[in-house]
Amino acid sequence: MGDFWGPDLISDLPQSIIESILVRLPIRDAVRTSILSSKWRYKWNGITKIVIDEKCVPSGNDPTIVEKSLIKFVNQLLFLHQGPIHKFQITNSYLQSCPEIDQWVLFLSRNDLKELVLELGEGEWFRIPSCLFNCKKLTRLELFRCELELPLTFKGFLCLKTLILHQVLISPEAIESLISSCSLLESLSLSYFDSLALTIHAPNLLYLYLEGEFKDLCLEDTPLLVDISVAMYMTDDIAEHFEQSSSCNFTKFLGGVPNLERLAGHIYFTKGSSNTPPATDAPDLDFWSEECPSDCTLKQLKVVKLTDMCGVPHEMELIKFLLANSPVLETMSIVPCIYVMESQLKMLIELVRFRRASARAEIIFVRD
Amino acid sequence: MSSPVEQITVVSSDGDEFKMTVAAAMQSEQLKQMLTDDSISIVKVPVENISTEILVKVIEYCQKHADHEAATKANGGGASDSEAEELNKWDAEFMKVDVEDKLFHILMAANYLEIKGLFDLACQTVADLIKGKTPKQIRKIFNLKNDFTPEEQERLSRQHNCSFD
Numbered sequence: 001m002g003d004f005w006g007p008d009l010i011s012d013l014p015q016s017i018i019e020s021i022l023v024r025l026p027i028r029d030a031v032r033t034s035i036l037s038s039k040w041r042y043k044w045n046g047i048t049k050i051v052i053d054e055k056c057v058p059s060g061n062d063p064t065i066v067e068k069s070l071i072k073f074v075n076q077l078l079f080l081h082q083g084p085i086h087k088f089q090i091t092n093s094y095l096q097s098c099p100e101i102d103q104w105v106l107f108l109s110r111n112d113l114k115e116l117v118l119e120l121g122e123g124e125w126f127r128i129p130s131c132l133f134n135c136k137k138l139t140r141l142e143l144f145r146c147e148l149e150l151p152l153t154f155k156g157f158l159c160l161k162t163l164i165l166h167q168v169l170i171s172p173e174a175i176e177s178l179i180s181s182c183s184l185l186e187s188l189s190l191s192y193f194d195s196l197a198l199t200i201h202a203p204n205l206l207y208l209y210l211e212g213e214f215k216d217l218c219l220e221d222t223p224l225l226v227d228i229s230v231a232m233y234m235t236d237d238i239a240e241h242f243e244q245s246s247s248c249n250f251t252k253f254l255g256g257v258p259n260l261e262r263l264a265g266h267i268y269f270t271k272g273s274s275n276t277p278p279a280t281d282a283p284d285l286d287f288w289s290e291e292c293p294s295d296c297t298l299k300q301l302k303v304v305k306l307t308d309m310c311g312v313p314h315e316m317e318l319i320k321f322l323l324a325n326s327p328v329l330e331t332m333s334i335v336p337c338i339y340v341m342e343s344q345l346k347m348l349i350e351l352v353r354f355r356r357a358s359a360r361a362e363i364i365f366v367r368d
Numbered sequence: 369m370s371s372p373v374e375q376i377t378v379v380s381s382d383g384d385e386f387k388m389t390v391a392a393a394m395q396s397e398q399l400k401q402m403l404t405d406d407s408i409s410i411v412k413v414p415v416e417n418i419s420t421e422i423l424v425k426v427i428e429y430c431q432k433h434a435d436h437e438a439a440t441k442a443n444g445g446g447a448s449d450s451e452a453e454e455l456n457k458w459d460a461e462f463m464k465v466d467v468e469d470k471l472f473h474i475l476m477a478a479n480y481l482e483i484k485g486l487f488d489l490a491c492q493t494v495a496d497l498i499k500g501k502t503p504k505q506i507r508k509i510f511n512l513k514n515d516f517t518p519e520e521q522e523r524l525s526r527q528h529n530c531s532f533d
Contacts (some may be wrong), residue, residue, distance in 0.1 A: 004513040007511060008513070034524070
């Protein structure tokens with residue numbers, strides 16, 4: 001009807017380039033290209049990255065209908081797909097734990113899966129099927145609100161570099177076993193665990209992020225660590241445990257991390273005790289001189305950030321230790337606990353006295 | 369080789385010659401390989417499938433990114449957020465090119481010369497043209513002809529639960 005068709009600009013590009021373009025589209029748009037023309041029917045089929053996120057929600061108000069529609073979409077997607085799927089991510093609050101997800105994981109385990117991210121809705125926690133452990137090429141595993149149980153025959157994900165577990169139900173032995181069996185692990189993030197006592201063996205670990213209630217932490221084999229970030233909830237029980245324990249967790253931390261460049265620590269009290277400052281007449285926790293290995297110089301440490309510092313003895317000892325043993329330190333940020341106004345001045349007075357190994361070190365006392 | 373090479377010459381498919389600094393050339397994996405291989409002495413590099421018009425754009429991209437890298441290094445490592453944002457804005461302006469004319473040629477050139485940043489940028493630009501559009505709109509942008517029969521349209525449309533338009 002008078003339309004002048006210019007040359008087709010895109011359909012004859014090499015398939016690898018088409019895939020590079022399609023992989024950058026939201027998944028629904030990518031799949032919809034199959035109706036553009038007969039040439040486009042199967043171009044999307046080989047994309048190796050599938051992300052079902054919040055944008056992927058079909059129209060509709062009823063969450064049950066939306067969920068059903070999403071499940072149907074993913075089923076169809078996987079059924080029509082051809083070839084390996086390297087990355088599969090679900091970050092969608094409408095999708096709850098359901099049997100179909102088991103089947104998807106099974107399908108993925110047969111298709112060269114390398115990265116899996118599962119963040120389902122706030123309902124019942126999804127129980128990870130054992131077929132996940134057949135994904136020999138897994139390099140990244142990120143799980144939110146799941147239950148994980150290691151099969152007895154599991155020898156580890158030998159290619160795993162990144163492990164992120166957030167609110168995952170797993171026994172402490174299983175976590176330790178999982179970490180130590182993934183010998184190439186470079187980045188580990190564990191958050192929202194209850195009363196975890198953890199010993200970490202990870203010879204290739206570079207980044208460690210921990211958040212939760214940790215009863216005890218021991219870095220036993222982590223010589224390559226570059227970045228540590230610890231946010232610890234302190235309940236009364238755990239605080240008591242620390243005070244009575246003869247081996248300080250921080251010593252166990254800092255003794256074996258010669259390559260550490262960044263350290264962030266945040267210790268805060270859970271709801272019950274947040275209004276009461278810890279007893280300032282607690283027994284002086286003098287374990288630095290005894291427990292600390294002779295050469296504890298943190299030769300690479302450049303940046304330290306400590307949050308919610310109340311000025312109690314073991315915190316001040318930690319700061320003193322860090323300042324004295326970090327010859328290339330550039331900044332130490334201290335964010336004092338807001339409930340302890342009067343003690344801030346006392347903390348500052350003490351701080352100013354501490355010897356510094358690094359002439360460049362800036363101490364930044366952050367007041368909101 | 370005696371003196372370090374500071375510039376190389378690339379020749380477009382139209383025969384025009386352009387000088388590129390080594391830093392800019394290193395943005396291309398292909399050129400980088402040639403430069404770091406001592407056994408190859410570089411005089412002029414012909415890039416047979418890249419026209420003058422496109423080559424000029426490609427060199428502009430490479431030079432800008434090489435300059436940015438050098439400036440970042442001079443500042444001791446990390447690019448500040450504002451610098452990164454400025455570069456992104458520059459990239460966005462750079463990619464405001466005619467779809468019909470230049471976009472895909474730049475994409476293919478970046479692919480051929482293995483310039484990752486430019487390739488990613490061009491792919492993303494094309495993806496952004498497709499995102500959120502109806503099939504009819506997409507066909508118009510890229511001059512695609514809908515060659516499905518009405519029966520096929522009907523079947524596919526039911527399968528994908530969406531309209532063809």
